[in-house]
Amino acid sequence: MSGTGMGVEKGARSARSRALAVLHIRSTALAVALLPAAVAVVLLVGGATGHAVGGGWDTARWVTSAVAVVALLAAAAVGAVIVRARPATSPTVEVAEQSAPDLYRLVRDLADRLEVPVPSAIALTPDCDSWLEDRTHPAASIPGETPRRRRSTEAPVLVIGSPFLWWMRVAELRAVLAPVVAGTGPSAHPDIAAARRFVRGLDAAVAVAAAPGQSLLRRVLLGFVGRVSRLLLRSCRVHAAEMERGVAAAASDRAQTVDYGLRIVAQEQVGLAYAGWDRLLTRVALPAWRMGRWPSRLDAGVVSALTELSRRDRLAEGFASRLGERPACDLLEEPGTVDEAASLLAARLFHGGPAEPGPDWSPVDWSHYPEEVVDRKWRADAARLHRVLDTMGVRRATAPTLTRVMDHLSAATPPDNPAAETLAAAIGAEVAREEAAAPPPAPLGVDADGDTGPLPLLPLVPPRTGRDLLADHVTAMVCCAAVDTAGATPGLDWLDGPTLLVDGEKRADLGSPVLTLVEDGDATPLRSWLASVGVRPEKTVRLV
Template identity: 80%
Template sequence: MSGTGFGESLGAHAARSRALAVLRVRSRALAVALLPAAVAVVLFAGDAAGHMSGGSWDASRWAVSVFAVIVLLLAAAVAAVIVRASPALSPTVELSERAAPDLYRLVRDLAERLEVPAPSALALTPDCDSWLEDRTHPAHAIRGGSRRRGTEAPVLVIGSPFLWWMRVAELRAVLAPVVAGTAPSAHPDIAAARRFVRGLDAAVAVAAAPGQGPIRKVALGFVGGSTRLLLRSCQAPASEMERGVAAAASECAQAVDYGLRIVAQEQVGLAYAGWDRLLTRVALPAWRMGRWPSRLDAGVVSALTELSRRDRLAEGFTSRLGERPACDLLEEPGAIDEAASLLAARLFHGGPAEAGPDWSPVDWQQYPEEVVDHKWRTEAARLHRVLDELGVPPSTGPDGPTLTRVLEHLSGRGAEAGETLAAGIMAEVAREEAAVPPPPKSPGDALNGWGADPLPLFPLQPPRTGRELLADHVTAMVCCAAVDTAGAVPGLDWLDGPALLINGERRADLATPVLSLTEDGDAAPLRSWLSTLGVRPEKPVRLV
């Protein structure tokens, strides 16, 4: 193995050869740009030697010279955009050595065992993945710090859920092949090929940016076309180069915790499943209410523990929880978890970059009361506002919003009533969302290096249909009635989100009777469900 850890494996040879193929694309592009100038030089040299003189030669000489100047100017413009364009920077939570000295020590010890350069810094991402990221571009200078040198090792980005769910030994095993990738990053040919491809990608993004003036749009149109052509030419060899790098890094890492890494990869898949459920079922309802759970990474442990309890395929995984968790490598895990949770809300929902009056954190202990109950009553209030707009009369009996009013409207007027109500709710939700101004970017926003893409960058779910919204709102109204008249309480299910608890047990059988009402106009199953639990649909409920 070489001093950089990038040895003579088949993957290393393949990566180097593919890197040279990428650089040959750059060389050919340069040769094409210089070809007219070379022809002009030959013509002028022939004239000086007395071999290419006369009217036709003079005209050709000046025509080629003018064409060469134009080509050189265009090539210089394209090259300037490629060099100056800032490659997209992954939104992350920066992790200084003071905030995680033990984690830095673990990564450096791992790099020493692998005989590769240690990453220059660490960062966290609210996702179940880890990678190396080159941040040596001048635009990627650390805020308030000095410019990073082009020879620095890349930054190691670690998925924050890994730190809370994985044990220290498992994290080291999972990071081994990632850290081993610092060796090819130090190879000059591979580093140059990567810089060229990233520059092309950034230039394409600059050319496609909206809001350009007519002259600038025409100029950038030529730049965009040229860089896209070069990028397509590089696509195949660049992909093969990265596969070779991954193969070489994996082979390099086999000497470190190989057996444990096989087991740890199972934890990666489990963590991804739990993280996805936590975001879509638990965090998303809170984000829609203007609240963001401040301990998402800690919540993923509860979600995965619950998944292990329910899924026999995950049995035995919770027995690891007695070992030291990787989050112990952080000095202040709570503060890091809060920062990662806020970034997750920004990436996946488009929330503001900072907490505020309309965007406040919520603890898991407060979630049932401040998110679940508030969500139900807000949706129930919206449901009755739409019924008022449609001219639906109130139900007979006590004054106030009742569940009976909803049941009578949906069951007494056929499928058309459900479609009309669903359309009204969808329009009301759209009006409320349109009234919310887009969150501004602050100077310390982690997305400042990403570009001008609209938020959220990674939507968790497609927009809900009218039927889905109707079912959600009817469910919310039923839950409000159960809480106000039958002693039920709002709760939190780590895998399914808001839950209705009756006598301390979650009722998961509400979806079917609600769908019978909203889809078929049949209220009998829901009335039977309400009667069994002692819910009084004719009683008014408290709304927001």
């Protein structure tokens, strides 16, 4: 037997043994629940046959019968919640076979080469990861899919990170998916599948018990169910984790027979895609989301971001030849439609945006991003800055100017600069009020047991401090003045987000003078910067 075959067999055996350990815990729990009933049956039969008679035996029969009834009712309640509770499923964009026949063909061919079952479906997630997801639980459902009862033997769903489809080439995607698809082999084993369903059911039952907004009676009953489920989960934790490690090891060993050399190269692209995706979301998409706009081509944007990253790192020549190969998004019939759906889901997961477009939540194309997002963001921040200054009673001229802001922040003596501290706190309070007044996002999905939890599920950045907000608002005011008085234009940097363009060139040197003004109350560096660009701070700035 080859080394690969031995590795596959070893990993599969380890996974099966751990699965049996999980099922043994399930059987033990069932036996404990049935034990009082078994004792009661023995005592009742003994009394009926004349072998256990007398006052003491009668009392024992009544007590054990009562305990048996309570134990059976409790076990039935716990079992019903575990069976009916909806397991957590990842929010994804479902890809039907008719909309991506080439992608399904690639996955099917890959499964045939690996000699494993073919995934039952393909879905995309707006993240840089790929995995198999079991959706065979009777209560599980996919958003947008007609409810139906799934067979427990149905293969898991293949979830693919949408950035991979746009950044990777077809051969790279196949190499990256090989160990993931290989996982359908161990997953098809009845013991492993049963153990996974049991653990997922326990996890779902714990979530149901912890759901808020329940009545007192329901909270008491579900509290008992939650405690039992948590106890069983703790008992299964080690075995379940080792089972998954065994499955992963078996899948990895089996996948070595397919594109192993290319997979090493493709893994480098996975790391690069993650870096570009993170920068795109935090620097480019997040400002748009905060403005009530969502970029509708995020996956296409990650290609531009990574191309820019490679250019800055002087890797463009090597990547140019690679980008000449067929991209994996060509496996989709309508990549633009899929990209739009994934982009909307990303905004929902990472920012908590609405589920559907609307007047206050509309898509924006990359070509319109500078005018519809960057310029609007700057002017909204500048308007908020002057509105707060008005509230604080700071003397104002007939129209808003940059001079007013600089004079106020440079009036105090460093290092304390109380003017900046007070203004930062006031801006933070104003932003908090605006966010609190916004309607809360609707949950991702609601079932009989409650919703999936608050959004966003995966916040991108921690809350900004008052000083950060003040620096952002002063920067926005400077950019507005540059646009209105010096002919500058708003721009988009794929890695840094909104940027100021002067004579078509990015000006990345604005941050330091602004921080000096905010932190030290010294406006001299900023005035020098304004003079070099030709900005006239005393001129009126348009705020809307």
